[in-house]
Amino acid sequence: MxxxxxxxxxxxxxxxxxxxxxxxxxxxxxxxxxxxxxxxxxxxxxxxxxxxxxxxxxxxxxxxxxxxxxxxxxxxxxxxxxxxxxxxxxxxxxxxxxxxxxxxxxxxxxxxxxxxxxxxxxxxxxxxxxxKPAKRKKKPQSNPSACMFCDKPMGEGAFHMIDITVNDDEISAMKMGGWVHLQCLNAALHPRHMMQTWDFDDELLDHFLKKRDAERDAE
Structure with missing residues (x-):
């Protein structure tokens, strides 16, 4: 097998x-x-x-x-x-x-x-x-709050949150929010609805803009 x-x-x-x-x-x-x-x-x-x-x-x-x-x-x-x-x-x-x-x-x-x-x-x-950089960089800030899914501390640099609105009827609604690990959230979602949170720093953004400009020039 x-x-x-x-x-x-x-x-x-x-x-x-x-x-x-x-x-x-x-x-x-x-x-x-x-x-x-x-x-x-x-x-x-x-x-x-x-x-x-x-x-x-x-x-x-x-x-x-x-x-x-x-x-x-x-x-x-x-x-x-x-x-x-x-x-x-x-x-x-x-x-x-x-x-x-x-x-x-x-x-x-x-x-x-x-x-x-x-x-x-x-x-x-x-x-x-x-x-090694000349100056020591600060560690990512730690988030001790618990994840809504696994109830474990979020950890360093982890600050994802979700807000949920539950409609009881056409008039009233209840809202709830909390911290979530992205892995825990995606594990609970249908695969087609996984969240993708891609970061863009200055170098990547510059590359993206140059790539876009080159594609436009080629048209």
Whole structure:
């Protein structure tokens, strides 16, 4: 029986592709989901592995990444802003549609939602600089408030909230809000309705604007 799990490296296609990666070009070749109308499960699995490779290049490696792939990724050097943008766009496509998403809709546990959201959150983190900065940066502010789903403290830099309105009738309504871990929220949602919270720093925003301008000039 083949491997079939929710995490990035828990299915046969992902493990096969991880072993095939030898160069950065191999990682880049997997990013074919952005703009595609049909995304089959194998393509989505390769996109996830490639996105994991980009996250590792930026200093946010998954504990589940195979050791041989981790060693190869370490030799790829600094991730370009263009590749980073492509990785995020492809992961967003896989989280939005395709065969792999539909398979996990049928499975229904929410574990894939949690796993792919973990990858999203690691891709959102700033790249870790190899050289230590001259000045020590402050740690992200910690949020001790409890998550509405798991009742555990939110943790460092975690400030997601939701507001819910419950209509008792046509006139009155009750509102409730609270803190939520994005992984906990997405695990509870139908996969088609997962929340994607992509951050944009100055470097990525500049890249996006230049890319948009180039596309307009080519029209």
């Amino acid at each position: 083949g491997a079939w799990g929710a995490a990035s490296f828990e299915n046969d296609t992902a493990l096969d592709f991880a072993s095939e990666i030898q160069t950065l070009a191999d990682v880049e070749s997997a990013f074919v989901a952005e703009g595609a109308e049909e995304i089959d499960a194998d393509t989505a699995s390769r996109v996830i592995v490639a996105a994991e490779s980009v996250a590792a290049m930026r200093g946010h490696r998954s504990p589940g990444m195979p050791d041989d792939l981790a060693a190869k990724v370490d030799r790829f050097g600094k991730c370009s802003i263009g590749l980073y943008d492509t990785a995020r766009n492809n992961l967003s496509a896989v989280m939005s549609r395709g065969e792999l998403l539909e398979l996990w809709v049928e499975e229904g546990s929410g574990e894939w939602n949690r796993a792919v959201t973990d990858l999203l959150e690691r891709l959102n983190k700033p790249a870790v600089k190899r050289k």
